[in-house]
Amino acid sequence: MVRPRGKSHMLDYMRSNRREVIAGVVLIVLLATYIGTHPRGASTYVMTIWANQCLILGLAACAQFFAVVVRGIDLSVGAVMALTNCIGSYLLDGSAFGMAFGMVAVVAAGALCGLLNGLIIVFGRIQPIVVTLATASIFIGLALLLRPTPGGAVNYDLADGATLDVLGIPTALIITGLVVFAFWLPFRRTGLGLGLYALGSSEQAAFQSGIDTRFIRLAAFTLAGLFGGLAGLFYSFVTTTGDAGIAAGFTLNSIAAVVLGGVLLRGGVGTLVGALAGAFILKTIASLMFFSGIPSLAQPLFEGLILAIAIAIGGADVLRARNKLEVFA
């Protein structure tokens, strides 16, 4: 039996990933507008600054993705970033070996935070939203212990290496590419990767299929913590200081980012790429605002409005439902 390949494969892929495709298109449009309106245009300098800002939120959005895809939420993403950032402000300077160790330690710390979340959620049988709310407090407290006031240092060469460019392409974009192609695409095809979706989509079906739901959930939140650590690490490179106060903005923005990127809060739907795209879109809008000539006082309102409209549009197709029962999950 000849199975159709190629084109219809593509169409099927696009149809099942239409949210990401839309997000991607929106991002390209926004980016083009941004480059167009920016006084310095499409220069490496502009792109690098843009990419750095995007990647920080992007990694935070990745962290949130892992929690959301298993039908949970992680309110400690920002706090993990703050904590790992502060750890980094101590360790990311010194000998080459010391810095290498420091990088690993920072990311490991993030993973440990995530593991703690996971353990309490799975074995304490408490809802993720409440657990991460509490642990966020703990992580921020730890961050404050390390850095009561912003300070510390990160080796400038290391920081530059991560946040400038390679042959004209912003390093941040290269890192993004690595995350997508070297991590996500293979991961998506492993039992763990698919297991995440299975758990979020239908815990019952996953369980009956012999999937170890407890382990998968633990893994999901550990991954969330790990990416939170990566976000904190990159933040350290960008700002070269440790600051315990950065948490709140990133947590809520990471939620907005994943939603914009087509990841459904009910779990089982969405991709890491979507989360990244959502984060990039948010940051590009903010940057656009900055250069658009809209008075700075009005910018927060515009950002909020755009976020609201984007979300509302996403929800509006519910209005077309002719059978009233369809709107209930």
Next chain:
Amino acid sequence: MLGRISFDAWMPFIGVIVLIVAGSFFFPQILSAEYLTQQLQIAAFLGLLATGATIVILLGHIDLSVPWVLTGAAILSTALVGSGNPILSVLAVPAALLFGALIGVVNGIGVAILRIPSMVWTLAVNSMLLGVAVLNTGGFNPKGESSQLMVTMASGDLLGLPVSFLIWITISLALTYFLIRTPFGRYLRSIGFNEKATFLSGVSTPSVVFAAFSIAGMCSALGGVMLAGYANQAYQSMGDPFLLPTIAAVVIGGTSILGGRGGLFGTIGGALFITLLTSILSVMQIGDAWRNIIFGVIILVMLLFQTLRKGAAP
């Protein structure tokens, strides 16, 4: 259902007693009437917010617009009073309440009609309110002042008890009565468990959602008014520190974050507990860092207690 207060709802009250007893070993002044009534006064601010939040959480939703509804109401009321016009002054508090109800309706539109997850929509609404406020005040502290009424609501005394506390308790009682005496409370919980089945039973679930968010909005607004009365002005980001403690107060009080289970009684305990905990930690002069850590740990412990109890029951 009627007056059946779950054991989980008593827990925070027990916690309050434990805190007072334990704290008094280190700081005997905790047992003074002055200190305790001050705690009641302060707890009312958080308590009002948590009371409104409980209604929404029972529904299975969440209201993340609390910070800026609070701030917005504070800005609005102090601006009206600060205008100098006596008529506007009198309208300050009602206008703030109306503002809260209106934002509640906006929340309801997103959640009930557009079916956007409440977490996302109320977050967006919060964002927009922030934007409006920044635009309006130019980023500075809003100019304005509180009326005598607002100050009394926040700091006055009546029969030895703080007015703010009395207002909070009265509103809680009134809401409890409303929840028990009308089908509203039952509808809230039923929707929290299963909206589809509730709808099919002939309940207008959108109306319930609108009402719940409006009540929550008004509670947030009232909280903002009282805080403005307490500080005699409104200030930027006055609402931000309240969001997470509000949710914590509700959850510690035994209300399930998934909806359906819980009630206002536990929330009262939760708000008292968190207020007392924060206060004692500050009396002990514990720094910001440890305060955060202890706060988080204690919430986890309370939640784990709830799980243990559930595990014990068949």
Next chain:
Amino acid sequence: MHFGATKALDGVDFVCKAGEVHAVLGENGAGKSTLMKLIAGVIQPTQGRLRVDGKEASLNSPKTALKHGLVCMFQELSLVPDLTVRENLLLGAPGAGLGWLKGRGLDTAQSVLDRIDGADIKMSQRVADLTLPQRQQVEIAKAIMKKPRLLILDEATSALSASVVEKVFDLVREERDAGTAVLFISHRFHEIEALADRISVFRNGQCVATFAKGAHDYGEIIDMMVGQKIEELFPEKSPHRNEAEVVLDVRNFSWEGQVRDVSVTVRQGEIVGLGGLDGQGQGAFLMGLFGLLRKADGTTAISGQPGEIKSPKAAKHQDVALAYIPEDRKTEGLILDQSIEENLELAALGRSDLNAGDAGLYAGTLDQLALKHGGLHLPVSSLSGGNQQKVVLAKWLALKPRCLLLADPTRGIDVKTKTEIYAILRQLADQGTAILLLSTDYEELIQLCDETHVFFNGEIVASLSGDDLTPQNIIAATLNVSSEGRVNGATEGQVAHA
């Protein structure tokens, strides 16, 4: 395997041998699914032991059961809706762990699909987009792919057409011949006839008998399953009254192409049936009458009063007084987490003319239906399926509806409860309530209904009553062949339900 458990299963000893198809028969609520769930590791026995290959085994999770080679195809499908067919199969492939998924068994799965007419299912399709028969086909492929030592088919072919079922049976026979033990649950007698080597009959949580096929005939087996005669199932129909008042008059109802120009009249004392294959518009029609559909055309008149029913709330109002018993009692008819009491009161709460807290509103119905419960304050999830449906009925009958709309109310319910429900429906009809009954059970459409309309492709293709109301005519109309069309064994197998 020896086996014993309590509660849903009571002191059951059960043995399953390799290289044999062992059929388990029993009506709904008899304990068959519980037994299968125990073997599959989904639940654990409260008493008794399990032995696999003569050795004690503790099947504490589906994962463990799968390791022993015990593969189960559940009634509630184990496919993840948001993933594609391919991804679901990858997850279920033998040796699939957390690492790289190699998809070794995919060729087997594909060839199975090809054999059972599932070649048109694309690997890249999302399971949520597949129809129910297609999902069952994928489930079968997934199960065979795991190379089971014991294969359990729990109502695994309920949505498949007769020809596909035959091909599945060929596969099963091959598995048996290769040494696999097969457990086959069904309540369709002809399927058991075709496939089984040995038969066990369950009733009320106990294994009543085990015997080789052919040892007992159809009648004896039915007796073992049911314990009562079928003739007693349905109450007597009342004589037809043409002058009776028209309670419900629907004209030219249309919606979204799924319902086309349907007109139905129900008089006082009548039970009108709606039949047809799944999804031919009868379900949508019923929902539309209750106000669940937007942009529907047509007119509805209740007791002569024309009205537009825009929502369930409007339908419930005392001037209209419609009631709707939804298809899925667990997710639509009841709130499982709440108590029986709270569930009973939920509909009456919104009626200003009723006091929902008055237990007398429900007592009559509950007594008549003989509801067995341990206390009204207990969660309704503690009740059996049949008793749960009784609660749904009591909830709505408390409102004294003029017209009762029922969407397949006896699906998955034991025979005793069915009798009780039929009795109360007939009594309500005699007292003047108009009853519109959607059913997938022919016996109901024939024995209980005064008139039956059969839907096909959104339209009513046949309205049968009196002497016309015969199985042949219903089947013919269901398949939209003329009533003189031949009805052969294959189609009867496709549409008949026990």
